[in-house]
Amino acid sequence: MFTGIIEELGTVAAIESKDDSAVITIDAKGLVDDLGLGGSLAVNGVCLTSVRDEASSPPGAFTAEVSGPFTAEVMGETLRLTGLGALRTGDRVNLERCTPASGRFDGHVVQGHVDGCGELVSRDDHAEWSTLRIGIPNHLAPYTASKGSIALNGVSLTLTAVSEPSEASAWVEVGLIPATLSHTTLGDISPGDPVNIEVDVLAKYTARLLSFRDESTTFSSTDSTRETDSTQQGADHD
Template identity: 75%
Template sequence: MFTGIIEELGTVAAIDHLDDSAVITIDAKGLVDDLGLGGSLAVNGVCLTSVRTGDASPPGSATAESPGPFVAESSGSFTAEVPGPFTAEVMGETLRLTGLGALRPGDQVNLERCTPAAGRFDGHVVQGHVDGCGELLSRDDHNEWSTLRIAIPSPLAPYTASKGSIALNGVSLTLTAVSEPSAENAWVEVGLIPATLTHTTFGELAPGDPVNVEVDVLAKYTARLLSFGAAPDTTVIFNSTTSTRQGADHD
């Protein structure tokens, strides 16, 4: 689980596209120094799993002996030093349904480690399970803050509400406005302070850029529950055999 509070801006070091998947390597600037094999990292809001330890060399490297910085280039071989690497395998579905498929070496990405049990909960419940890919429609940069309007897939609109929570590119944000239910094209608006613009990729986001959207998980569960028309019976019989036997004894 994540909270949508971005810890670091990483840089895509390499992305090796395969038949229907990709291997992404990210310079995480020391954020993943203690992240072992199987550890989780949210990259632009997408929960990815580390496929190697920090001491292992990336795919295609000349040697697996040195735990130090490695080198990378867009072709999949490695030529530029990259400290603190994080490597993940991304399936085709994730590439198609999120903005990860559009990433190129040199692009910056928002990074967040998973929340420790004893950690401070500063944002909202973020799963790292992106619901769809939106697009920045417009931005209005004021002196001290910016307003961004993002198009979102229409099926996600019912899960949005003014002053509600949303995760955009992994950033926990409060919605300042949402499209009307009758709108043909769904959108949301957020207001961003300078700190958010500086410490996340939103500072450089331009109209037309993809935006990963994860709506509030509480809204999703509420909608799912209401779709059944009534609250389900949660009674559980833990030992039906014993219960049946006891019932027979009373006959």
């Protein structure tokens, strides 16, 4: 689990494309020095598993110029459904280690399971902050709400505005302070750039629960009590 608080900006050091997958190595600047084989790292909001093994990494990935390399195998589905497929060598990426049980919880619950890929529609840069409007897949719109939480490229943010249900294309807006603009890749993106979207997991679970609000499938506490009473009556009778 993650919280959407970016710890470091990494750089894509090498990419080895295969038939329907890729091996990506990232210069993580020491963030993963103690991250062994099988450890997790969120890269632009996508939870990836370390395969830190020089033998399985792209040529030139482990060099003196690459500090704290993180190498992950990324399957084709992830490349297609997230912005990772558009990464190129030299691109900067947002990095976050998984949250320790004793750590501070400064953002919101982020799983690193991207729900879809949107794109930056527009940005309005003010004197001290910026407003970004991101187009999102329409099926994700019900999980967004003004003042609610969202993860954009792995960054935990508060939504300042959302599209109305009647609009043909769904979108969300966020306001970014200078610290967020300078410490994450959101300060560099331009209209048309892909953005990984992870909506609030609490909204997803709520929607899932509500989808079962059919009388035939809803668990009834009354039925449970009746069964307990019946069992107790049988015991008393004996």
